[in-house]
Amino acid sequence: MFRFKVSWKLWPVWAATVLLGTPPAVYSQSPDSNQTELIQSLREKIDQLERRMAQMEELLDARTAARAKPEIKPDTLREPIAPMGGPAHPMGTEVRPSELSTYPSLKIAGFGDLNFATTDVRGSRSGFNEGQFVLHLNSNLASKVTFLGELSLSARTDAGTGTPPATGFNVEVERSIVRFEQNDNFKISFGRYHTPINYWNTEFHHGQWLQTTTSRPEMTQFGGRFIPVHFVGALVEGAVPARGLNLNYNIGVGNGRGAIISRSGDFGDNNNNRAWLVSVFAKPDHPFGLQVGASLYRDKITPTTGLNAREWIRSGHIVWRKENPEFIAEFANITHETVGARPATFNSQAWYVQAAYRLPGVAALWKPYYRFEYIHIPKSDPIFQGVPSLAGSVVGLRYDISSFAALKLEYRRQRRPDQQRLNGIFGQTSFTF
Amino acid sequence: MPIMSKISVLMLAALTLLGVSLAGAAGDVAVVVRADTPVDDISFADVRKLFMGDRQYWNSSLRITVLIYAPGARERDVMLKTVYAMTEAQFQRYWISKIFRLEASTGPKIVYSSTMAAELVAAVPGAVAFMDSAIVPKSLKILKIDSRSPGDKGYSLH
Numbered sequence: 001m002f003r004f005k006v007s008w009k010l011w012p013v014w015a016a017t018v019l020l021g022t023p024p025a026v027y028s029q030s031p032d033s034n035q036t037e038l039i040q041s042l043r044e045k046i047d048q049l050e051r052r053m054a055q056m057e058e059l060l061d062a063r064t065a066a067r068a069k070p071e072i073k074p075d076t077l078r079e080p081i082a083p084m085g086g087p088a089h090p091m092g093t094e095v096r097p098s099e100l101s102t103y104p105s106l107k108i109a110g111f112g113d114l115n116f117a118t119t120d121v122r123g124s125r126s127g128f129n130e131g132q133f134v135l136h137l138n139s140n141l142a143s144k145v146t147f148l149g150e151l152s153l154s155a156r157t158d159a160g161t162g163t164p165p166a167t168g169f170n171v172e173v174e175r176s177i178v179r180f181e182q183n184d185n186f187k188i189s190f191g192r193y194h195t196p197i198n199y200w201n202t203e204f205h206h207g208q209w210l211q212t213t214t215s216r217p218e219m220t221q222f223g224g225r226f227i228p229v230h231f232v233g234a235l236v237e238g239a240v241p242a243r244g245l246n247l248n249y250n251i252g253v254g255n256g257r258g259a260i261i262s263r264s265g266d267f268g269d270n271n272n273n274r275a276w277l278v279s280v281f282a283k284p285d286h287p288f289g290l291q292v293g294a295s296l297y298r299d300k301i302t303p304t305t306g307l308n309a310r311e312w313i314r315s316g317h318i319v320w321r322k323e324n325p326e327f328i329a330e331f332a333n334i335t336h337e338t339v340g341a342r343p344a345t346f347n348s349q350a351w352y353v354q355a356a357y358r359l360p361g362v363a364a365l366w367k368p369y370y371r372f373e374y375i376h377i378p379k380s381d382p383i384f385q386g387v388p389s390l391a392g393s394v395v396g397l398r399y400d401i402s403s404f405a406a407l408k409l410e411y412r413r414q415r416r417p418d419q420q421r422l423n424g425i426f427g428q429t430s431f432t433f
Numbered sequence: 434m435p436i437m438s439k440i441s442v443l444m445l446a447a448l449t450l451l452g453v454s455l456a457g458a459a460g461d462v463a464v465v466v467r468a469d470t471p472v473d474d475i476s477f478a479d480v481r482k483l484f485m486g487d488r489q490y491w492n493s494s495l496r497i498t499v500l501i502y503a504p505g506a507r508e509r510d511v512m513l514k515t516v517y518a519m520t521e522a523q524f525q526r527y528w529i530s531k532i533f534r535l536e537a538s539t540g541p542k543i544v545y546s547s548t549m550a551a552e553l554v555a556a557v558p559g560a561v562a563f564m565d566s567a568i569v570p571k572s573l574k575i576l577k578i579d580s581r582s583p584g585d586k587g588y589s590l591h
Contacts, residue, residue: 089529136533146538183493210530285478403522432529
């Protein structure tokens with residue numbers, strides 16, 4: 001057998017080899033991409049194991065606390081069949097067993113978007129602009145009490161001007177709602193809402209990522225005056241089966257529009273006359289995916305001009321709540337009855353139709369869409385002075401770059417009375433986190 | 434040694450085949466609840482409402498807790514295909530959107546194995562889950578769907 005004999009007479013050579021030879025070998029293993037990936041992979045593995053250990057401990061606690069000991073034969077059940085982790089989102093489905101009865105259970109999620117716009121309108125400038133940075137807070141305060149908050153930060157056009165200089169962003173409490181639930185038929189809540197008389201307003205809120213297109217329809221724009229976007233007050237809601245029609249209802253009372261009619265009466269009602277609303281919609285068992293609804297809203301408006309008017313809003317929507325195809329259509333009629341020496345009535349209408357289709361198979365990440373919208377406002381309506389009528393179309397394409405982020409590109413064409421026609425290209429990346 | 438090796442290989446092959454045949458024989462998927470849950474037979478439309486969060490209470494004093502398998506499980510695939518009629522990505526967005534709208538205060542709880550599913554259904558009042566009907570513990574109640582049990586002709590979840 002071969003034997004390797006070390007000659008100790010050569011120790012200086014060995015020492016030199018160790019001292020001089022080893023470092024380059026070590027340095028040659030400096031972190032490269034493979035090693036970084038390996039470390040990352042090991043870290044993730046450790047994190048997964050730690051999470052799993054924590055879940056096991058929590059599960060053990062839950063079992064101990066259980067009133068009835070279940071009769072389970074583990075040997076008849078399968079071993080874990082799914083990997084730990086997977087797509088997770090703070091508002092998604094990743095919930096640990098211990099969270100079943102932990103109060104308060106605050107969760108924070110958010111939405112963001114960045115936009116690019118270029119149009120042919122004289123004097124306009126193309127470029128990027130920050131969209132809204134939206135924080136969504138959700139907390140169960142008890143088994144039947146829930147709080148929801150929605151905060152938005154929007155870039156200001158006057159940032160840095162004035163004394164003291166204006167900040168770069170406006171902070172707005174978009175929604176702040178505390179809700180008490182009796183059962184599915186009856187829930188009562190108080191707070192600041194997105195007025196539940198318009199489908200888009202209560203379906204997508206400030207989550208640009210949730211909506212197919214880059215922007216909301218003009219009739220329900222944030223900061224717009226056509227639909228009262230916000231509502232401060234109380235709301236009773238619920239659902240009844242109604243032989244498969246699944247009727248949902250909202251009944252609300254609140255402050256209505258403020259003196260600036262695009263604002264809700266956050267600080268109080270400016271005319272001591274409450275607004276009220278009734279909204280009903282059906283989500284029938286068959287066909288699955290259909291939603292049809294109608295709403296009625298009544299308020300007395302006292303804008304800064306000092307003119308009083310009664311406002312009636314009648315609206316309706318029909319929606320196919322799927323993606324192949326997706327279909328949303330809404331209509332609203334707003335009646336203003338001025339109060340005073342010369343009472344008069346004015347009717348304004350707005351509607352839009354949007355269709356989209358998520359492509360099948362390997363192209364499933366792509367979703368082309370089209371929307372047509374129309375707003376008619378009589379020039380003589382004193383409440384809507386300065387709110388222009390509109391006819392316009394958008395056609396675009398959405399690409400879901402991941403489960404939680406999307407890219408959208410659309411062409412928009414709009415025509416308003418007495419204004420230059422607008423043709424523009426709009427891009428957006430929107431995401432949730 | 435060679436004989437022992439051959440026996441080992443044969444046993445391994447037999448176990449593998451057995452495993453494959455068992456996996457292939459996966460049966461209907463059952464909707465399971467605790468034994469004290471006040472329901473025995475529900476419609477498929479109601480199953481859809483339960484798992485989509487449109488119905489959140491068994492009654493005024495008992496909230497429904499939905500348990501859903503993590504991605505990769507057959508039960509989850511059946512649920513997405515038959516109940517939600519959605520892809521995985523659509524399912525994720527559905528729940529994010531639902532909580533954002535305050536239509537639900539929390540999403541479904543994720544379970545990673547049938548053992549975990551069975552233990553949580555047994556431990557949490559009002560919990561409901563999908564499980565392979567062949568491995569449901571006796572302590573849990575299997576709900577009939579449109580008066581049909583798993584294995585019956587016309588049963589909808591498979």
